[in-house]
Amino acid sequence: MSECKSPTSQMMDGSLFIYGPPKEGGSNGLVAFRRGTAWKAKTIVHIAGLCDGLLSMPWLGEVAARAERVGWGFVQPVLSSTNLGYGVSSLRQDVEELDQLFGFLLGRGVQSIALLGHSTGSQDTVMCMKDSLHRNHLAAAILVGPLSDREGMMLERDTALFVEKARRMAAEGRASELMPRACGPAPITAERYLSLADIGGDDDLFSSDLPEEELRERVGHLARVPTFIVISTRDEYIPHFLDPEHLAERLSRATGNSSTLLIDDNHTISDPANHAKLAESIVAFLLVETS
Numbered sequence: 001m002s003e004c005k006s007p008t009s010q011m012m013d014g015s016l017f018i019y020g021p022p023k024e025g026g027s028n029g030l031v032a033f034r035r036g037t038a039w040k041a042k043t044i045v046h047i048a049g050l051c052d053g054l055l056s057m058p059w060l061g062e063v064a065a066r067a068e069r070v071g072w073g074f075v076q077p078v079l080s081s082t083n084l085g086y087g088v089s090s091l092r093q094d095v096e097e098l099d100q101l102f103g104f105l106l107g108r109g110v111q112s113i114a115l116l117g118h119s120t121g122s123q124d125t126v127m128c129m130k131d132s133l134h135r136n137h138l139a140a141a142i143l144v145g146p147l148s149d150r151e152g153m154m155l156e157r158d159t160a161l162f163v164e165k166a167r168r169m170a171a172e173g174r175a176s177e178l179m180p181r182a183c184g185p186a187p188i189t190a191e192r193y194l195s196l197a198d199i200g201g202d203d204d205l206f207s208s209d210l211p212e213e214e215l216r217e218r219v220g221h222l223a224r225v226p227t228f229i230v231i232s233t234r235d236e237y238i239p240h241f242l243d244p245e246h247l248a249e250r251l252s253r254a255t256g257n258s259s260t261l262l263i264d265d266n267h268t269i270s271d272p273a274n275h276a277k278l279a280e281s282i283v284a285f286l287l288v289e290t291s
Contacts, residue, residue: 004051004084004185010061019077020100030097032077035064040073042112042139042290043105047098048076049119049145051185053083057118059269062279070287073110077101086120087178087188090195091202094124095131102134114140114286119267120196122146123203130221139290141222142282144230145237145267146251148207149196152237158183163197166190206251208242215254223256226289228282232265259285 012035020029033054044067048056054076055061064074079097081089102113115138117125122143129141153159162183169177169190179188195201204210205218231248238244248260261281265274 010055010058012055012061012064014074019104020097030077030079030100032075032101035074036068038073039105039108039110040068040071041109042071042114042286043073043075043110044114044116044142044286045098045101045105046074046076047079047094047115047117047121047124048082049117049121050086050149051083052118052121054078057268058272059275059278062275063116063282066279066283067286070283072114072283072286075101075105084186087184087186087192090192091123091127095127098124098128099133102132102137106134106137111137112139112290113137114142114290116142116144116282117146118144119147120149120203123149123205126205126219126222129225139225140286141225141227142230142285143227143251144269144278145232145235146206146229147231147235147237147247147267148204150199150201150204150207151209151239151242153197155237155239159197162193166193167198170194206247208247208250212250212254215250219251219254220256222258226285227255227258228285228289229255229258229260230263230269230278230281231260232263232267232269234265235267237267259289 014033014035016031016033018029018031022029067074079094081094115125115128125141125143129135129138175191176189179190179193195203229248229251231244233244245262248262252258252260263269263274265271269278
């Protein structure tokens with residue numbers, strides 16, 4: 001979603017590492033964080049949403065700690081789209097960079113990877129399960145807050161006008177140029193704005209107005225892996241006329257009757273009282289579905 005908020009402060013012991021080939025301009029490759037000191041054969045890879053970065057979600061520490069107790073590692077990459085970079089990136093680029101991470105992990109003894117996507121990170125999870133070169137090693141998908149960016153952005157003033165401007169820019173061959181600064185918290189190209197906010201954009205995977213058949217076409221390949229869907233009942237990005245429980249049930253059907261969890265919280269799941277429940281549910285899902 002397009003509103004950026006300050007992350008909750010938290011700490012996690014581990015190390016940063018560089019993966020992937022050097023980037024243009026001579027800089028080193030991409031960076032990721034690993035909890036602890038050893039590689040684990042089973043590892044959770046967390047993919048953050050728009051505006052979010054390392055440890056932005058206040059419940060990640062609880063998830064990583066509980067997962068470690070049952071033999072799962074935890075890794076979070078810093079992609080080109082992380083924090084405020086999403087506007088000049090794309091789902092396709094995210095998948096390419098995540099593929100580099102998967103290859104790096106597999107080369108260090110990791111055998112099984114569970115993707116934990118939050119918000120727009122859920123779109124990355126869906127696309128990795130379809131397009132990753134290493135998808136045979138992707139053992140599970142966990143979607144936390146898998147909502148429509150398009151519907152969430154339409155709650156904001158002037159989104160429809162910005163969509164029309166982005167369409168004109170694309171028609172004029174200027175899709176890679178930046179939109180006006182007023183259209184969001186981060187610099188964003190017309191192409192990425194349309195991907196997020198226009199009907200049928202690359203990011204338009206979870207919208208409530210997609211016919212069920214089209215929704216299955218977009219996310220139905222998740223049926224090949226165990227999938228866990230978490231939706232907050234007080235999510236501020238769910239339009240008031242939509243029912244969170246219905247959204248969860250609909251997405252579950254489209255992904256092959258996936259497991260679901262409804263949490264009485266906001267989009268971030270910021271209430272500390274819910275963190276243990278969320279972490280316990282995620283770890284229990286992994287233990288049952290990937291054993």
